[in-house]
Amino acid sequence: MPDYKKGLAFTYVQGTKYSRDRAPRDHLGAIPSPGRFKTYPEAELLRLSQPDLSEPADLWQCLxxxxxxxxTTKKPLSGEELSKIMWAAQGITARAGMYLLRTAPSAGALYPFETYLYVDKVEGLPQGIYHFNVAEFALARIKEGDFNQAITAAGLGQPVVRKAAVVLIWTAMMLRxxxxYRERAVRYIPMDLGHVCQNVQLAATALGLGSCPIGAFYDDEMNELIGVDGEEETVLYMVTVGKLS
Ligand SMILES: Cc1cc2nc3c(=O)[nH]c(=O)nc-3n(C[C@H](O)[C@H](O)[C@H](O)COP(=O)(O)O)c2cc1C
Structure with a gap:
């Protein structure tokens, strides 16, 4: 038997297959959802300006x-650039009953992730860690201050993280x-975030900004930095954004 068949990845993929003759095994019992959105009611809420979507961008050229x-350089992003990046990531584009549909697809329209930002250099926005409130298109300030060293260290010391004006940090909301989808959810959450990250990269390209997806980091150091437990909610993916020159 090849060694990979003894590992977690093999067991997981085989154990979460759907097939016509076998219902998915489910030993999990009831799982309560943590709700559709996370909010920080105690935090100061800073509304992002509605982005101007009338400016044309050529999709084929962006691709x-x-x-x-x-x-990237440490020149600050403008508020409009940040608004466009956030809108590309998770802007609401339609309502269908209780669902707030977004710029990116998501299995079951559950959007089982939260978006945090480390803002290093954005005009008019103090440095710090923020949580993106999807429904309000606003940022909740979680911690003010310069966390450039801390996020770079948690990001395996990668210079790309140190050089970014903004880092978007996505957590997986496992129970949502x-x-x-029970255990199969672990297939879907990274797929959802892949779509979101591509939207951000295309928007950055349209704006003439640089961006880089980041999957390599010390998980629990990043969780601690943004203040999540690393179990029900854990950092899964990030993207850096900044000016190119
Ligand atoms: C899931 C994922 C994780 C990644 N993690 C990192 C990373 O931690 N650091 C980095 O410099 N690039 C990272 N990248 C960027 C890839 O290295 C890059 O996409 C690849 O080299 C292809 O280059 P391109 O995106 O310019 O086409 C990641 C990309 C993906 C999709």
């Missing part, structure tokens, strides 16, 4: 030019997805 750029 052709999208690249992971690691050499597992309530419906």
């Amino acid at each position: 052709a030019r999208r690249r992971s750029e690691r050499d 997805c597992m309530e419906k």
Whole structure:
């Protein structure tokens, strides 16, 4: 038997297959959902300006030019640039009953993740860690201050993280997805976030900004930095954004 068949990845993929003759095994019992959105009611809420979506951008050119750029500068992003990036990530584009549909698809329209930001250099926005409130299109300030060293250290010391003006940090909200999809949820959450990250990279390209997806970091150091437990909610993916010159 090849060694990979003894590992977690093999066991997981085989154990979460759907097939016509076998219902998914489920030994989990009831899983309560933590709700559709996380909010920080005690935190100061800073509304983002509604982005101007009338400016044209050529999709084919953006697809052709999208690249992971690691050499961004510390020039500040404008508020409009940040609004467009956040809108591309998780802007609400339609309502269907209780569902708030977004710019990116999500299994069951559950959007089982939360978006945090480390803002290093954005005009008019103090440095700090923020949580993105989807429904209000606003940022809740969690911690003010310069966390450039801390986020770079948690990001395996990668210079791309140190050089970013903004880092978007996505957590997986495990139970929001597992309530419906049980163990198979762990397949869907990274798929959802892949769509979101591509939206951010295309928006960054359209704006002439640099961006780079980040999957390598010390998980619990990143969890601690943004103040999540690393169990029901854990950092899964990030993307850096900054000016190219
Ligand atoms: C899931 C994922 C994780 C990644 N993690 C990192 C990372 O931690 N650091 C980094 O510099 N690039 C990272 N990248 C960027 C890839 O190295 C990059 O996409 C790849 O080299 C192809 O280049 P391109 O995006 O410019 O086409 C990641 C990309 C993906 C999709």
